[in-house]
Amino acid sequence: ETGVTQSPTHLIKTRGQQVTLRCSSQSGHNTVSWYQQALGQGPQFIFQYYREEENGRGNFPPRFSGLQFPNYSSELNVNALELDDSALYLCASSLYGPGYTFGSGTRLTVV
Amino acid sequence: AQSVTQPDIHITVSEGASLELRCNYSYGATPYLFWYVQSPGQGLQLLLKYFSGDTLVQGIKGFEAEFKRSQSSFNLRKPSVHWSDAAEYFCAVGVLPPRDAGGTSYGKLTFGQGTILTVHP
Numbered sequence: 001e002t003g004v005t006q007s008p009t010h011l012i013k014t015r016g017q018q019v020t021l022r023c024s025s026q027s028g029h030n031t032v033s034w035y036q037q038a039l040g041q042g043p044q045f046i047f048q049y050y051r052e053e054e055n056g057r058g059n060f061p062p063r064f065s066g067l068q069f070p071n072y073s074s075e076l077n078v079n080a081l082e083l084d085d086s087a088l089y090l091c092a093s094s095l096y097g098p099g100y101t102f103g104s105g106t107r108l109t110v111v
Numbered sequence: 112a113q114s115v116t117q118p119d120i121h122i123t124v125s126e127g128a129s130l131e132l133r134c135n136y137s138y139g140a141t142p143y144l145f146w147y148v149q150s151p152g153q154g155l156q157l158l159l160k161y162f163s164g165d166t167l168v169q170g171i172k173g174f175e176a177e178f179k180r181s182q183s184s185f186n187l188r189k190p191s192v193h194w195s196d197a198a199e200y201f202c203a204v205g206v207l208p209p210r211d212a213g214g215t216s217y218g219k220l221t222f223g224q225g226t227i228l229t230v231h232p
Contacts, residue, residue, distance in 0.1 A: 004154075033219065042115075042201050042222030043155070056219060090154055092220075102147075104154040 004093050004103035012109045013081050021076040021106045023091030030095060031055075032074040034066060037088040037105070049074055078108075086110045113138040113204045117223035124192050125231045132187040132226050134176075134202030143205035144185040145220065146176055150198045158200075161185065172196070197230045 005024045013019050025032050031050045035043035045058035049068035063079040072093070078085055088105040114137045124130055136142055143162050147155040159170025166178040176187045185202060203220040 006154075035220075042203075042224050043220070045219040045221070048219060058219065092155075100145075100157055100160070102155040102157075107152070 004091055004101050006089075006091050006103035006106050008106060009104070010107045010109075012111060015081055015083060015110055017081050018077065018079045019081060019108060021078075021089050021091075021108070023074045023076070023093075023103060025072045025074065025091075025093035026101045028095060029093035029101070030072055031093060032068055032072065033092045033094075034074070034076045035090040035092065036060070037090060038084075039087070043090055046076070081110045083110050113142070113206065113221045115202050115204050115221055115223035117200075117202055117226050119226045120224070121227045121229070123229040123231060126194050127191050130187075130189045130192045130196070130228070132200050132202075132228070134185045134187065134223060135183050136185060136202070136204045137183065138204050142185075144176075144178060145203040145205060146170065146174070146185075146187050147201045147203060147222075148172075148198045149201065149225075155201065158187070192228075192230055194230045194232060197228055199225045199227050201225045 004026050007022045033048040034046040036046055037043040046060050046064055047057040047066055048055050052068045065077045067075045086109050088107050090105045091103045094100050116135045118133050145160045146158040148158055149155050158174050159168045159176055161168045161178045168176050174189050176185055178185050202223045205220050
């Protein structure tokens with residue numbers, strides 16, 4: 001059974017740029033959730049995708065968007081990057097529910 | 112809306128000592144509760160989860176947690192801590208949607224702020 005894999009592991013971007021983070025879900029899982037974890041904080045729910053449609057969203061602005069593909073892999077896109085977007089971005093997949101299997105995350109630094 | 116409070120930001124114990132990490136939640140219905148562990152720079156690993164049934168839940172690595180509805184708590188325990196247990200621990204409450212014909216599967220985890228565990232030799 002494969003786990004959840006995320007790429008890249010680390011990324012440095014400049015304020016105002018756009019970034020795409022990728023996630024490969026655990027085999028058989030049709031639901032993917034994305035979380036943002038700022039330094040010293042617990043993860044915060046960004047949104048969830050189920051069968052390729054956004055299926056719930058946290059308190060994040062529209063410049064955070066996502067996609068889920070037919071093979072259930074997923075992307076998180078962030079436009080117009082701000083310094084406060086610097087964080088660990090975690091992807092979690094599940095077959096049903098809020099997501100139990102997390103990836104190791106992508107560390108995004110905005111300078 | 113649900114919320115989770117972990118009152119202890121940092122706990123230090125000696126190797127071999129017992130451990131209890133506190134978690135209090137706020138949620139209007141029967142909660143689904145989780146404990147995750149995170150090593151520095153890593154993702155989250157699920158230690159255990161409570162959905163229903165027996166209020167004492169056994170997890171991996173020798174951890175257990177007890178759901179106490181009257182106290183809105185889900186404290187994590189381990190009888191004897193090992194140096195490798197040093198990490199950050201997160202309690203979370205989950206919203207699970209009902210299984211319906213529409214097949215929607217919206218659900219999210221709300222996490223506490225975390226408790227950093229340091230283990231002295």
